[in-house]
Amino acid sequence: MTTFLWVIVVLIGISLLGFLYRLVKGPTTPDRVIALDAIGVGIISLIGLISILFDTGYFLDVILLLAILSFIGTVAFSKFTEKGVIIQRDRNS
Amino acid sequence: MTVIANILIIATISFGTIFILVTAIGLIRLPDAYSRAHAASKSATLGVMSILLGVFFHFWLNEGSFNSRILLGIVFLFVTGPVGGHMMGRAAYISGVKMWDKSVRDDLAEVVKKKRELEK
Numbered sequence: 001m002t003t004f005l006w007v008i009v010v011l012i013g014i015s016l017l018g019f020l021y022r023l024v025k026g027p028t029t030p031d032r033v034i035a036l037d038a039i040g041v042g043i044i045s046l047i048g049l050i051s052i053l054f055d056t057g058y059f060l061d062v063i064l065l066l067a068i069l070s071f072i073g074t075v076a077f078s079k080f081t082e083k084g085v086i087i088q089r090d091r092n093s
Numbered sequence: 094m095t096v097i098a099n100i101l102i103i104a105t106i107s108f109g110t111i112f113i114l115v116t117a118i119g120l121i122r123l124p125d126a127y128s129r130a131h132a133a134s135k136s137a138t139l140g141v142m143s144i145l146l147g148v149f150f151h152f153w154l155n156e157g158s159f160n161s162r163i164l165l166g167i168v169f170l171f172v173t174g175p176v177g178g179h180m181m182g183r184a185a186y187i188s189g190v191k192m193w194d195k196s197v198r199d200d201l202a203e204v205v206k207k208k209r210e211l212e213k
Contacts, residue, residue, distance in 0.1 A: 001099060008110050018117030022129070030126045030185035034133045037177055038116060041137040044170070045113065048148040048163075049106070057152060063145070063166045067173070074177035082184035 002053065009049050016042045033077040040070030098154035105147035112140030125193040126185050134178020141174075142167050 019042060023035035044066050051059040079085070119132025149163040186201060 001103075004103060005106075008106055011110050012113055015113050015117035018121050022120045028126055028185070028190050030181055030188075030190055031129060033181055034126070034130050034178070035120060037174075037181070038120060038133045038137050041116075041141045041170075041174070042113060044166075045109065045141045045144040048145050052148055052151050057156075057158065057160060060148075060160060060162050060166075064162060064169065067166055067169050071169075071173040071177055075180060078177075078180040078184035081188045 005049055005053050009046065009053075012042055012046055012049070016046075029077075029081050033074060033081070036077075037070060037074050040066060040073075044070075095155065098150065101154070102147045102151050105143050105150065109140040109143030109145075109147065112136045112143065116140060125196075126190050127182055127192065130178050130182045130185070134175050134181075138170060138174030141170055145170070 016039060019035050019038045023032055023039065026032045026035060044063050047059050047062050047066070051057065079088075113136075116132055116137040119136065120129055123129050123132055145163055145167050149160060149167070152158055152160045152163070187205070192199065
């Protein structure tokens with residue numbers, strides 16, 4: 001079971017490297033933001049696996065925190081690339 | 094009982110890992126921003142939901158603690174993952190990211206053009 005979990009951790013690390021490649025290379029800003037979102041997802045699953053490996057439940061709050069931060073970051077970046085502002089006063093535009 | 098629980102955990106975690114690897118392949122190989130958003134938002138969400146379900150089964154069946162925070166995390170990711178992908182795709186279209194040159198349809202073009210003419 002422990003060996004299996006370490007293999008999974010290595011596989012998710014490899015896919016994190018793939019996301020990092022798209023984050024560095026990505027030609028446009030939306031590519032980079034999508035890669036950041038995917039990196040957040042990968043880190044969340046890594047934290048789940050590591051909390052099994054270390055046999056503790058204290059990391060599980062971090063999952064919720066990272067999910068919320070990743071979503072807020074994606075929404076802020078998309079509002080910024082769409083309109084140039086994050087918090088808009090004029091609701092009719 | 095432990096064997097059945099371990100089989101369940103290994104099955105769900107392997108399923109999720111396959112989907113996260115598919116996400117990485119899609120983000121590296123697909124041609125434009127929209128298809129990359131399609132790869133990242135859907136399959137990454139399914140993969141992380143499955144992995145967290147495996148973690149939840151481990152803490153429930155092997156450790157004996159029903160951990161509701163993981164379930165809350167699963168529901169939150171299930172709601173917000175596709176919403177974030179959709180907002181990013183819309184922002185990419187409005188900010189003028191080009192589609193792949195072999196794309197065959199662009200249904201949103203005339204709508205955006207009409208909206209821009211209305212604003213002038």
